[in-house]
Amino acid sequence: MPKKTFSYAIYEALKQEMVRDPTVIIMGEDVGRFGGCFGVTRDLWKIFGEERVRDTPISESAFIGGGAGAAASGLRPVVELMFVDFFGVAMDQIYNQAAKLRYMSGGQCKFPMVLRTTIGGGFRAAAQHSQVLYALFAHVPGIKVVVPSTPYDAKGLLITAIRDDDFVMYFEHKKLYPIEGEVPDEPYTIPFGVADVKREGDDVTVVAMAYMVHEAMKAADELAKEGISVEIVDPRTLAPLDTDTIVKSVEKTGRLVVVDEDYIYFGATGEIITRVVERGVALKAPPKRVATPRVPIPFSPTLEDEILPNKDKIKKAIKETMK
Amino acid sequence: MPKKTFSYAIYEALKQEMVRDPTVIIMGEDVGRFGGCFGVTRDLWKIFGEERVRDTPISESAFIGGGAGAAASGLRPVVELMFVDFFGVAMDQIYNQAAKLRYMSGGQCKFPMVLRTTIGGGFRAAAQHSQVLYALFAHVPGIKVVVPSTPYDAKGLLITAIRDDDFVMYFEHKKLYPIEGEVPDEPYTIPFGVADVKREGDDVTVVAMAYMVHEAMKAADELAKEGISVEIVDPRTLAPLDTDTIVKSVEKTGRLVVVDEDYIYFGATGEIITRVVERGVALKAPPKRVATPRVPIPFSPTLEDEILPNKDKIKKAIKETMK
Amino acid sequence: MTEVVVKEKKITPEEIPKEKLLWMYKTMLRIRRYEEKTAELFAAGELPGFIHLYIGEEAIAAGIMAALRPEDKITSTHRGHGHMIAKGGSMAKMMAENMGKVTGICKGKGGSMHIADFSIGELGANGIIGAGWPLGTGAALASKLLGLGYVVVCIAGDGAAEQGTFHEAVNLASIWKLPVVYFIEDNEYGMGMPSWPKPGDPRKSKNIKNLGDRGIAYGIPGVTIDGNDPIAVYEAVKAAVERARIEGIPSIIHALTCRQRGHFEGDPQLYRPKEDVEACKKRDPIPRFRKLLIEKGIATEEELKKIEEEVEKEVAEAIEFGRKSPFPDPKEAYTDIYASEPFPEV
Amino acid sequence: MTEVVVKEKKITPEEIPKEKLLWMYKTMLRIRRYEEKTAELFAAGELPGFIHLYIGEEAIAAGIMAALRPEDKITSTHRGHGHMIAKGGSMAKMMAENMGKVTGICKGKGGSMHIADFSIGELGANGIIGAGWPLGTGAALASKLLGLGYVVVCIAGDGAAEQGTFHEAVNLASIWKLPVVYFIEDNEYGMGMPSWPKPGDPRKSKNIKNLGDRGIAYGIPGVTIDGNDPIAVYEAVKAAVERARIEGIPSIIHALTCRQRGHFEGDPQLYRPKEDVEACKKRDPIPRFRKLLIEKGIATEEELKKIEEEVEKEVAEAIEFGRKSPFPDPKEAYTDIYASEPFPEV
Ligand SMILES: Cc1ncc(C[n+]2csc(CCOP(=O)(O)OP(=O)(O)O)c2C)c(N)n1
């Protein structure tokens, strides 16, 4: 299979879906001539024209709400929120409108809209350009939350998202863009709600998402040398969340570490641990979480490195469950 | 001690703090001549004048962000967001500005602002006027999250909030407003991060917040007759969360049910259960949660009653942990 | 502060076909009677939740819809019963909805603040002030890109015009040349907050009276009109809709009206001068329009009486329909969230 | 579309004290040299994160601050180095901040997008476009209610003027009569999106050229000025600040300038016509103002040379200070979140 970057896999999915379905359009800040803040949309504006690849003013409420209105009226917009950190200027259109209008109308309309956004720290981009925040959207009803970790997943999940008749939020970790992996040339879909066991193992289950899958993989590689066998489960979507696969893995290993770059409290780590323990799975050690503390992301490298989860913190947590 | 309603307790706290400290001001939609959408601010505009009790246009970003700017500049604003459901039009000013500017500036400024807001269903007010949502604010850094359940707590916690030099969000469940309880006439404070055991018991620990404390109390009363002894812990603040008190209770009872009117996933129930299990507390039965499913709050009484947590659902969950 | 400059009407009643004039009258009346009964039912405890009545503002809904084609769309507000009726929605299904019945237009899931009928281009009331501006703008984008030829009228209140969404949406439509009209119903209050000072009350929610002037901020036409005259509304909307449909030029229309009742049912209006309510009732658009129809010889007393009887009957039937309908099955709470149901978890 | 109507200047250079003129010149130059070095340091990998340079826009910061009193305050943006320097902030502490050092003005926690110095009334750059409009409005409210007598100038870009926060904040200040000035730096781009069409690029982010006209929408004065002329900026701000301070009348000032470099360092500007960059460089405010000072006999070559040398030295020292400073201790990550520390949990 050809190797492609995560960024290219997304670009390819967008391009193929735009070819397939003329109602797919792209909107956002600098998704056109700039090629996207991170270069993901590249030359799509040249291929499909500026009617279908629309640069917007800095008016997120208008173009996200506009995307919802367009989705309810026959278009299939893929809207870009440049950084998830900016969600606060448009949250009402996201969670009260796009997410709920179908229900409130008794199912009269649908919202085939995808909201792509970028997440993640490590770029010294400080408190308003480094967050993850997907737990906020998984908390409220009416939103499907997609968190790919590999180029293969990125393409398949994005195509599913675009073809889905519901409102989907699709989170791209900025550190993943240059990562390469095998990606088929033809379009394919990956169903929502199906976790992927990214690595099999017997001693400890690590549930990790997005870029943290890669940090967990490194940790597992190193621990393998120490004789600890780690299984890594990547949920791929947080809403719906594939509890069965996670539980099955923990039933096998008896140990659970959840790794998440989002803030630690009231988020994904607590949810995933609870999904397991409420099923009554027998644990050999208390479950652990490795996540970002409830601290605004600091700018200085020494400070940012202190708070972000990474391979070493994951290793430490895994080892603690083995004591 | 005199009996007062929850609503009056809040009013009294506001009045006493405005008398004590001339820098305390109130801002929000119809907090003045209307007396507040739920009548909480009553005649404060007459007592303190319309300079200190300011009616705003329907511009939540402007007056919440304005509150933050004023707080950083010497005022101590108590701002009202009429329903928490409206947070989406002003979330950036809440979570990226008021909550983070102190940190980003290296501690140069402080934000003695309180954002009061109302939560809760049961009023047939449908999907955009019935939500709870406090978990969203407890997830992100820089916000203190206060969730009173009784008139006594309401007054003491609000006075603490107003005197606190940090940004505090204060959540008032609409069903609590008419509830009466003993409230001292003089001002007093209740520290943040200290849970209150609202009822002592031996068999099961129920952690409940806001109006759900009362549903849990009713459940406990009924179960007492069946010989089940329920301990009810009210965290009172979610950030900070008094894990110690909760853990101590579960260590005693060995059983845990978390009751929350907020949406079930990626919220408070998962967080509280995880706080307990990650400490390795031995449980006699899997922990349980009773919360609102991830469904927009429906309008029709039959539908809304179906999804909201209540006494009977709490009883059922408690009994399941006793099997 | 600018003085209100209300645009001079150019169309005379004689230039409008009689059926349209009678349609407007009947529409206003249908709304009025529906709302009056709603007030009674609310007081009697038959309508759960929040209810915001349109009484006194009927000329707007009638005038707007008289200027639209069936395929044109609107976005509406929490005060949306009138928009729904005028756009052609079923009174019975709306009444059933507001009673929380399964036969309601939204199956009882939305209620008064969320009534919608996509089949007639009523894209939804909204519980969030100002949320409709972007949503309608997006619907206009779909019209343009898919070549569907419809225009969207985003209707919302004077209060909604202070939300940031107004600014963003109008600017977007202006630069993208979308077929949309932004219609501001200025009923002089946003809940308890007056649009501009009242006797003994210095508060105001804006510093200009003529919100039509805001068109200048976006390089589009804007106008302030008498919102209690259905012909003035019809004329302004007709012109704006034509510009929008043919040239992709959006407009702002600011219509002056007033709220005869409280913000919501049960509001004692303690914040409001009594004379203000009286003054508003004097401006009632329905007797005024009725008088005009008679005086100009457009309709006879008998014709109007007949309309009035038809309306009474329709409203009574709507109530009957609602009352007889069952509440939804509780398990219906879990459907209609996603189009791709069943969803693995709620 | 409206044509740009740039307000005629009334003040002549001769009417301004020489020290102020020289201060403006020096300030512009201090910003320029600081930014040039910043570009070099960024390219060399000495500055982490995102860096947005102010090169070409210096006349605005110099002109604004020349009109302010020390107690007046500003809110700033991601492109805020120039505002900080002109307001009187320490170059050295800003450089240290941008290097992520503990001696930085924000202890290394904020970085370039969040530099702030409350001690001089610089209430903070902001990573969120448009966030400063409400924040500054609130600071103006505090000035009014506490009788502090300062005025706030909210400075942000043309892009920021399309955010809903602009609309809400300006309306609020207008009805509340707050001592605030909304200053729009129109550098013709918001990232890669032009303010109005460029050769071969039909895009635009607004449909009017003269954003000063937006004052009409709020019933306040608005003006569009030449943002590359520090005297024009000084004049407009002086008038606006006086109105604000004495009468509580806010204003909108729209200043036309241009961005000589990419949106952020590392931006190859592929979306931008090459001629546009060239044209912008030709409009450079610094040589223009220098020429004026010489031609009008206000300053001699020697005087200006001396200033230029001082500036070089100051910048060199700032870099030196930054370089020599240590990075913060990692545990500092957990402090400064709350004023009431220690907080029980992070
Ligand atoms: C974002 C938001 N803020 C506040 C409210 C509460 N609220 C409901 S109706 C209303 C007044 C709306 O005024 P206007 O837009 O003039 O409409 P009117 O009720 O006068 O028809 C307010 C403040 C809301 N629903 N949404």
Ligand SMILES: Cc1ncc(C[n+]2csc(CCOP(=O)(O)OP(=O)(O)O)c2C)c(N)n1
């Ligand atoms: C709410 C928000 N949306 C988008 C961005 C991304 N962004 C950063 S700078 C910028 C352009 C800002 O343009 P303008 O306000 O004109 O300021 P300039 O950079 O031209 O000085 C954009 C879109 C952001 N930081 N915040």
Ligand SMILES: [Mg+2]
């Ligand atoms: Mg109104």
Ligand SMILES: [Mg+2]
């Ligand atoms: Mg710009």
